[in-house]
Amino acid sequence: MKSHVWRPLYVVLLVIAAVLVARKIMVPADFGVGSRGYMYGWHRPSNEEQWKQVSVKYRTAEYCKNCHRDKYDEIKKSPHAAINCENCHGPALGHPDDPKSLTIDRNRELCARCHFRLEYRTSGRGKIRGIDPKTHHPELECVTCHWPHDPRKEGRT
């Protein structure tokens, strides 16, 4: 039977077939409903591995200790013991292979994070010794007078 009615039907079938083929090609093979069902479960499980592959930039003080044992011991005995090396020296990724990759921050603003006085008695901040940035040697860097690895000692520049 030959009829003009069939032609749109073929077109529709062709479109459906094209969508199905495109879907097969474009959707990753492992995409599907995970353990959490239709509401929360849809994902591509291989993406979890991709997130685990992100490079670790902050290697922690335990990594620095391998070579800088003296510095590590000094700060661990000081009131600054809880501060990790990388907070001020920058992330250790690329160090020691590329010495320039360390970004040592000697700015006043770095010390200011804790030591610019804020009178917040209901917070831990109010219990930290602090200065008034307007009156306490505003032109100088803190490390001129204070040694950050042990603030009880005088600075060296």
Add this chain to the structure above:
Amino acid sequence: MISRRNFCKKSLLMAGGLAIPLAALELFDPKRLLAEKADGKKTRWVFLVDTNKCVGCGFCVKACKIENEVPYDANVTRTWVERYIVTRDGKTHIDSPKGARDGFETTKIDIGEGKFEEIKNDDIDKAFFVPKLCNQCDNPPCVQVCPVGATYQTADGVVLVDRSWCIGCGYCIMGCPYGVRFFHPVYHVAEKCNFCYHRISKGMQTACVDACAFGARRVGNIRDPNDPVTKVIMTERVNVLKEEYGTTPQVFYLGLTKEVK
């Protein structure tokens, strides 16, 4: 010769003895009970924030941005610290300049559009800092609204975004009641805190936890009864943010007050 009374006694005893299942003789093991109470999974990452200890130094924000490659000068961040100042007139002032990437270095409150408000020390009733990050909810609304299945929750409870699959529609950014999600300025897809999944899955701490010198941030596994974080959550008075949304958030706070939103 067995009497009728004796026969009845002994058969009843026998039947009773057979009825006791072997499991009844097993000793009660609270650890096994805790493990079986849930779904048998061994890990469920949770976070504990002690707002009493936070001093607003912002080292956590700095470390997070560098560790997770969030552009440093863009005004978006996976974690941030809010300052709350409650004054005598009953007003609550909240700010978080640059997400506290550089800490809080002034008594002035950032009220937006480059304007600042000076608050006198004598007017302060209470002032404190609250770190914020993704709550890795048990019922994550951001995952529910994703139309393409680009964001999902792993078996250990962390909500991740598939960057190659996200279409950037922004539903999840709207759906998150905690405002944790944003568009990544480089990849142009949804971005969020994932408890440094690459670090915790290697047995390390998150970058923000390592950067915190005051112990205000801690990450732990709530399925491990010996985890110090689990012990605090189970025994001390912890609270969560916006419980009324039914998201079952998994970031627990010590020292929250009603002013914290």
